[in-house]
Amino acid sequence: MKNKIVKNSISTFILLFTIIGFSQTKSSNTVSLDVFYSKIQAEKKPQIIDARGPEEFALNHILDAVNFNLESKDYAEKIAKLDKSKPVFTYSIGAGRSVWLADDLLKKGFKEAYSLEGGIANWIGSGKPFFANSKSKLTLTEYNKIIADNKTVLVDIGSVYCGACKKVKPVLETIKAQYGSNLKVIEIDLEDNTQVIADLKTIKVFPTLILYQNGKIILKKEGFENLKNEVDVALASK
Known part of the structure; x- marks a missing residue:
């Protein structure tokens, strides 16, 4: 019985190692x-x-x-x-x-x-x-107007099917709570706004975060790691 448990443990370890190695290659x-x-x-x-x-x-x-x-x-x-x-x-x-x-x-x-x-x-x-299969809810003209009408805007571009994009959401809530009305946050998903993402011609990966101030990009970030810290640093330097 003991040998069987050991063999099963070894098999599980080998399988886990194989999966980890494959996913990182x-x-x-x-x-x-x-x-x-x-x-x-x-x-x-x-x-x-x-x-x-x-x-x-x-x-x-x-x-x-x-x-x-x-x-x-x-x-x-x-x-x-x-x-x-x-x-x-x-x-x-x-x-x-x-x-x-x-x-x-x-x-x-x-x-x-x-x-x-x-x-x-x-x-x-x-x-x-x-x-x-549908038109974007947001047009590029409307997007640009939001950027122009607000001093500071953080845009989150991703997909509802993107695992990493889901991890951005709680971070965005923390950022919203900290900056309140001083920062407008826009969330743009591929499924609802395919055309505007295409029109921007600047997205290479999901998620992509773009921080604007006075109509200019002060931070563009791919991925969610250290997002809040980078937003804080970018805004503090302006």
Whole structure:
């Protein structure tokens, strides 16, 4: 019984180590937006795969993309429809599911498979062609008016499907409580405001935080680590 427990513990440790190691390793097949886009442009009928969930795909996606990932029930059938001799282009909300998919395709004998660095955030945030099932609630003109009409504005740009974006929310509440009416906070999600994110042409990853003062950017931050401290420092220096 004791030996069985020890063996199970060792197996669990090995599995955990493997998962941690894999999650921290950036795939060599993850490429920049410029490389990803240029390779797609070079193909007559590019094989583009959206590795997000079906509900995410239905809201917005890269034009001509198809939707499936490693967890799809018909994964094998979807793979069988692809041409192994031609490049496959994968993307997700960031570069998680798409990296795993690209790596799996290569293991299955595909000649080339590329994952987009920054995922859908990078693609749409740079103004590349996309599909969205609804108009943005906020226009770029309205966005610029908010920036112009308020002395200090903190803009949070992300997605409801982005794990890191969810961690920003409690930090924003703390910032709101501290600065009150002296700081206007705007939260812009990809699902509700796809076009305005595209029009800004400055977003490469979710979440992205932009702090304006008197219409000028005084802080632009990708990710949520040390957000409050950086906002405090930026405002204190002005």
